[in-house]
Each structure stands twice: as structure tokens, then as C-alpha cells.
Amino acid sequence: MTLKVKNLVGGYSAVPVLKDVNFDIKDGELVGLIGLNGAGKSTTINHIIGLLQPFSGSIAINETTIDQDVKKYKGQIAYIPESPIVYKELTLKEHLEMTMLAYDLDLDKAWERANKLLTTFRLDNKLDWFPDNFSKGMRQKVMIVCAFLTDAKLFIIDEPFLGLDPLAVNDLLDLITERKKQGASILMSTHVLDTAQRYCDRFVLLHDGQVRTEGTLSELKAEFPEAGDSLNDIYLSLARQGGRK
Amino acid sequence: MTDLFKKRLSSHLAEMLKYLRLVFTDYFVLAILFMIGAVGYYYSQNLNRLQMHIWWAPIVATIYFVLVSQLGRLATLVADPDAVFLLPREAEMPAYFMRGFRYSIILAEVIQIVLWFVSIPFLQRTLGFGQIDFGALLVAVIATKVFWLLGDVIRKFRLSSFGFEKRVVHRFCLPLLIFAVIFWGNSVVGAAGAIFLLAIFAVLVRNINNHPVVNWHIAIDDENSRMHSLYTFFNLFTDVPMIQSTVKRRRYLDIITDRIQLKSKNSFLFLYAHGLSRDTEMSGLFIRLTVLGAVVLAFIKNGWLPIVLPLVFIYLIGFQLIPFYFHFDDNAFVHIYPFDNRNQVVSFQKVILMMLIFVAVIMAVVVTIVNFNNLATVGILIVLEAVEIWLFVYGYLPRRINKSINSRN
Numbered sequence: 001m002t003l004k005v006k007n008l009v010g011g012y013s014a015v016p017v018l019k020d021v022n023f024d025i026k027d028g029e030l031v032g033l034i035g036l037n038g039a040g041k042s043t044t045i046n047h048i049i050g051l052l053q054p055f056s057g058s059i060a061i062n063e064t065t066i067d068q069d070v071k072k073y074k075g076q077i078a079y080i081p082e083s084p085i086v087y088k089e090l091t092l093k094e095h096l097e098m099t100m101l102a103y104d105l106d107l108d109k110a111w112e113r114a115n116k117l118l119t120t121f122r123l124d125n126k127l128d129w130f131p132d133n134f135s136k137g138m139r140q141k142v143m144i145v146c147a148f149l150t151d152a153k154l155f156i157i158d159e160p161f162l163g164l165d166p167l168a169v170n171d172l173l174d175l176i177t178e179r180k181k182q183g184a185s186i187l188m189s190t191h192v193l194d195t196a197q198r199y200c201d202r203f204v205l206l207h208d209g210q211v212r213t214e215g216t217l218s219e220l221k222a223e224f225p226e227a228g229d230s231l232n233d234i235y236l237s238l239a240r241q242g243g244r245k
Numbered sequence: 246m247t248d249l250f251k252k253r254l255s256s257h258l259a260e261m262l263k264y265l266r267l268v269f270t271d272y273f274v275l276a277i278l279f280m281i282g283a284v285g286y287y288y289s290q291n292l293n294r295l296q297m298h299i300w301w302a303p304i305v306a307t308i309y310f311v312l313v314s315q316l317g318r319l320a321t322l323v324a325d326p327d328a329v330f331l332l333p334r335e336a337e338m339p340a341y342f343m344r345g346f347r348y349s350i351i352l353a354e355v356i357q358i359v360l361w362f363v364s365i366p367f368l369q370r371t372l373g374f375g376q377i378d379f380g381a382l383l384v385a386v387i388a389t390k391v392f393w394l395l396g397d398v399i400r401k402f403r404l405s406s407f408g409f410e411k412r413v414v415h416r417f418c419l420p421l422l423i424f425a426v427i428f429w430g431n432s433v434v435g436a437a438g439a440i441f442l443l444a445i446f447a448v449l450v451r452n453i454n455n456h457p458v459v460n461w462h463i464a465i466d467d468e469n470s471r472m473h474s475l476y477t478f479f480n481l482f483t484d485v486p487m488i489q490s491t492v493k494r495r496r497y498l499d500i501i502t503d504r505i506q507l508k509s510k511n512s513f514l515f516l517y518a519h520g521l522s523r524d525t526e527m528s529g530l531f532i533r534l535t536v537l538g539a540v541v542l543a544f545i546k547n548g549w550l551p552i553v554l555p556l557v558f559i560y561l562i563g564f565q566l567i568p569f570y571f572h573f574d575d576n577a578f579v580h581i582y583p584f585d586n587r588n589q590v591v592s593f594q595k596v597i598l599m600m601l602i603f604v605a606v607i608m609a610v611v612v613t614i615v616n617f618n619n620l621a622t623v624g625i626l627i628v629l630e631a632v633e634i635w636l637f638v639y640g641y642l643p644r645r646i647n648k649s650i651n652s653r654n
Contacts, residue, residue, distance in 0.1 A: 051328060051461055053403055070458050071336035085326040089256060102334045
């Protein structure tokens with residue numbers, strides 16, 4: 001059990017956005033976090049990576065909570081934010097070095113991996129450029145390369161497909177599959193449902209700060225037989241119902 | 246992590262140096278020297294008129310030292326991406342922030358000591374402070390600044406510290422308490438209290454090592470707002486690309502902006518009027534200086550100051566508004582839409598004219614109320630205000646804008 005979110009209540013100010021969220025991710029599993037804008041996807045993610053403090057409930061990664069051991073907890077996470085945030089004054093090469101330094105990576109191995117990733121995402125000739133001047137898609141690629149440079153046990157990927165070219169989307173999905181096979185867990189929030197349907201093992205459907213339902217596609221189909229066959233159909237019919245049970 | 250801080254510090258210092266060279270031009274240095282001289286002269290002249298045990302001396306001294314203790318902020322040099330990139334290194338962030346503390350403390354304490362020194366003649370004359378008092382005061386001033394900065398370090402961690410992490414407590418309440426004790430009670434007791442508080446903060450700051458969960462939102466917001474105020478200052482002298490301000494709706498100003506006719510020639514008028522009324526950066530400067538000027542004038546009666554000060558304030562306010570001319574340059578629409586750019590300067594002049602007239606009227610009203618017995622002063626002031634505004638808006642402003650445009654190309 002890599003990630004376990006239990007009775008999570010939380011949000012940015014005193015008003016809770018998340019009301020009693022429960023779900024987990026097992027080793028080697030890719031879980032899709034699905035929900036409308038404002039459903040609480042990014043808030044959930046911000047709680048997991050420790051940017052926000054839960055009002056109540058707990059989040060554990062491999063049985064460690066942030067309060068027990070910050071270093072161990074955070075060292076297991078790699079995070080790709082929804083909108084790429086890069087250092088204005090650092091080059092692409094320095095961003096990679098920053099990641100290696102932060103995760104204490106073995107430099108030779110890390111550079112080997114980095115060069116492979118850079119070639120995949122066609123950034124290998126831009127090492128001395130400033131990512132701050134890149135397009136959104138290119139900056140997103142920088143964040144992806146940095147995250148997959150690490151040996152994290154839990155990858156948290158917030159809406160990765162926006163602005164990426166189709167080739168990069170494909171390469172990212174390959175990377176995710178590869179890491180999954182190696183035993184890493186991945187939590188991915190997205191609106192691109194047909195991709196999610198093809199790649200995710202399970203889905204957590206958030207609505208209005210609560211887990212509306214969760215399970216594999218066949219479990220969802222069994223739960224809502226009249227809704228349709230694809231994740232898209234099931235999700236649309238649930239969203240239109242406004243999350244009513 | 247400490248290497249990271251060192252690296253950032255050296256690039257930060259290089260950046261500051263670049264801007265400081267632009268700030269301290271010959272003219273500005275001359276102006277500052279002149280101002281220090283004028284303030285010093287005024288201070289020494291008025292010292293002779295003060296008597297022992299004036300009732301307001303402890304109040305002024307307390308306020309002075311609480312304000313002095315606010316000078317010199319904690320530089321942490323964290324940046325937005327740190328929340329992502331330094332995620333796995335959070336356990337080492339206490340050491341990082343303490344580097345920031347050690348760097349910040351030097352300048353902060355130099356400022357404290359200089360301003361402590363400045364207060365000596367005043368305190369000697371009005372409160373009869375002796376050597377022991379001054380010694381105790383110096384200890385309190387230094388210790389207060391240390392725990393003020395430590396409080397700011399603690400604040401960046403997600404740790405309950407009995408409320409000491411709250412800014413209003415460590416920045417304001419505790420310093421106020423200490424200086425109130427010194428100036429109303431006993432200076433040695435006050436100094437001992439400051440040392441005691443310092444000890445508490447020293448213990449609290451060790452706690453963060455045991456539970457180093459960084460509150461990134463606060464840490465990053467704090468540093469961004471510190472850098473923002475630095476950049477705002479530099480922005481008065483040169484263009485700073487990092488300045489981004491926030492916007493407030495301010496519905497009540499719609500009465501003014503709605504009067505602008507929606508015609509092509511008014512395009513820039515429309516933009517400038519809406520921009521200046523909603524941009525918190527500019528309107529903040531405008532309101533602060535206007536209120537400050539009005540308050541200062543409310544206390545000054547007779548002599549030449551009620552005439553000179555409004556003129557100085559009008560110039561200062563107008564001068565600070567000038568960079569707003571370029572506010573919309575980064576907006577693609579300004580370049581895409583079929584605007585007539587000749588109207589840009591004229592529109593800007595119109596808006597600035599309105600704003601300066603507003604200031605002039607307020608200042609004139611305050612001066613009139615205070616100097617009701619001396620209407621000659623009021624008359625001279627109104628005439629000079631009108632002349633100044635006319636010269637500023639139609640003489641200085643276009644020249645200054647042209648100069649800026651040329652230096653940009």
C-alpha cells in the first residue's frame with residue numbers, strides 16, 4: 001500500500017474544500033483522479049505533497065505520515081504540478097542538477113537517465129537555455145524530465161496532458177507504464193478521460209470535495225449499468241446528476 | 246543546502262548591486278545628503294527647545310523604537326519552484342533558513358545600532374537617560390531585533406509555537422511591551438525581558454529541527470513580498486521587470502471612470518483611468534503619500550513649511566506615477582488594436598492632471614483649516630500649486646516620458 005488517504009478534511013482557508021476523502025494506491029498502480037473544475041483534485045494533491053495541512057484525517061506513504069518523518073515522507077514523492085513552475089535564473093541543465101542535488105541522486109546514473117529523457121522529449125540540445133522562456137508545453141516537459149529523473153515511489157502528476165504535443169503525451173504514458181512496472185505508484189489527475197480509461201488501473205471520482213465513487217472501469221460499469229460503457233459516459237452522467245446518489 | 250543559500254546569496258547580491266548603482270546616482274546622493282543634513286539640523290534646533298519630562302516623550306520614544314525594530318527583514322531567497330524542487334529536502338530547510346537569518350541579522354543590527362545612537366540626545370534631554378539606561382536600551386534593541394527575525398524563521402514552519410510565530414506578536418506586541426517597560430518603567434527590567442524573550446525564541450527555533458515541515462505558502466509569500474517591496478523601491482528609479490501588482494475592483498470609482506466616452510480617441514484614457522484606480526501598487530502609493538502629507542500638514546502652522554510641503558508632496562506623488570505610462574506596454578492588445586498612439590501622452594497627462602489636482606485640493610483644504618488666521622499663506626499656496634502642477638504635467642512629464650522611451654530603445 002503506497003498511499004493511503006484516510007478521512008481527509010482540508011482546504012486553503014477555514015472553509016473545508018475536501019470533506020472526508022478516502023482512497024488508496026497500491027504498489028505498481030496507476031490511479032486516475034477525476035473530477036470537474038473545483039471538485040478538489042488539486043487540493044487533494046496539495047495535501048498529499050504537504051503544501052497544505054489537513055484539518056483532520058491522515059495521509060500516509062508506505063505507512064509514514066509527514067508528522068512521523070518529514071524526510072522519509074517527502075523523499076518518496078516526485079511531483080509534476082499542473083502549471084509548470086521553473087526558476088527564472090536557472091538553465092535547463094541547472095534545473096536537472098537541482099533535482100539531482102535535492103534527491104541526492106548518484107550523478108553518473110542520473111545523467112545517464114537524464115540524457116535518455118532529454119532525447120525522448122527533444123530537449124537534449126537546449127541544456128543551456130532558460131526554461132523560463134520556453135512555451136508551456138516545453139516547460140511541462142522540463143517538469144516531467146525532472147520528476148522522472150528520481151527514484152520516487154509515488155509520482156503525483158497533476159493534469160499532465162494540457163499543452164503537450166501528441167508525441168510527448170505518448171512518451172509520458174510510456175514512462176508512466178515503465179515506472180509502474182518497476183513498482184512505483186502513480187496518482188494522476190486529468191480531464192482527458194479516454195486516455196485515462198486506457199491507462200489507469202483504477203479511478204477515483206471526486207465531486208464537491210467528496211469521493212463520489214472509486215474502482216476499476218468494470219467496477220464502475222457494474223455500479224452504474226445505465227450510464228454507458230466508457231469512462232467518459234459514466235463520468236458525464238454522474239456529473240450531470242450533480243453527484244446525487 | 247547551505248551551499249544553495251550561498252549560491253543564491255551571491256546572485257542576489259549581484260542583482261542588488263546592479264540596482265543600487267542605478268539608485269545612487271549623483272543627484273540622488275546629493276538629495277539624500279541634503280535631506281539628512283536638513284533633518285539633522287531640524288533635530289538639533291528643536292532639541293534645545295525640549296524640556297525634561299515632557300509628557301509625550303515616552304510615547305514618542307516607544308513608537309520610535311517599535312518602528313525601528315521593524316527595519317531589516319528576513320531574507321530567505323526562496324523562490325516559487327522550491328515547493329516542487331526542494332520537496333525531498335525539507336528536513337534540511339531549517340539549516341537553510343538559519344543561513345538566511347545569519348545573513349539578515351548583520352544589516353538589521355547595524356540599522357538598529359545607528360538609530361539607537363540617533364535617539365541618544367533626545368532621550369538624554371527629555372527622559373534624563375544615563376549610561377546604564379542607554380546600555381540597557383541598546384541590549385533591548387539588539388535582542389528585540391534578534392527575536393523579531395527568529396520569529397519570522399519559526400513562522401515558516403508548520404509548528405505551533407504558542408502564538409509566538411504570529412507576526413503581530415513577535416513583530417509588534419512583544420517589542421511594544423519591551424519598549425513600554427523601558428520608557429515607563431525600568432530600563433534594566435526591559436532589557437532583561439528582551440533577553441528572556443530571546444531565550445524563548447532560541448528554544449522555539451531549535452524545535453523546528455525536530456519537525457521541519459515547511460509551510461511553503463507562507464515562506465514563498467513572505468519572500469516574494471519582501472522582494473516585491475525592494476523592487477517597488479528600485480522601480481522608482483529604473484524599470485524593474487519583476488514588478489507585478491494586484492488589482493482591486495473598487496466599484497465606487499466607477500462614477501469617475503464611467504464618465505469616459507467610449508470613443509477611439511479615449512482608448513488610452515480608458516486604460517489609464519481604470520488601471521490607476523484599480524492597480525493596488527500605484528493607487529497605494531498615491532493614497533499613502535496623500536494621507537501622509539495631509540496628516541503632516543495638519544500639525545504645521547505658520548512659517549513657510551505649509552507652502553513648501555504640499556509642493557514637495559505633489560511632486561513626489563506625480564513623480565511616482567510616471568512609470569505607469571508604460572504599464573500597458575506588455576499587453577498585446579495595445580499593439581494589435583487600432584489605437585492612435587499620439588493620444589497616449591495626452592491621455593496620461595489628463596489622468597495625472599486629475600490626480601494631482603485632487604491631491605492639491607486636499608492639501609489646500611488641510612492648510613486652510615490649520616492656517617485660517619493666515620489666508621495669505623493659503624493664497625500663495627494655491628497659486629504655487631497651480632503653477633507646479635501645470636509645469637509638471639505639461640513641461641516635465643512629456644520630457645521625462647520621451648527620455649524613458651529613448652533609453653528603452
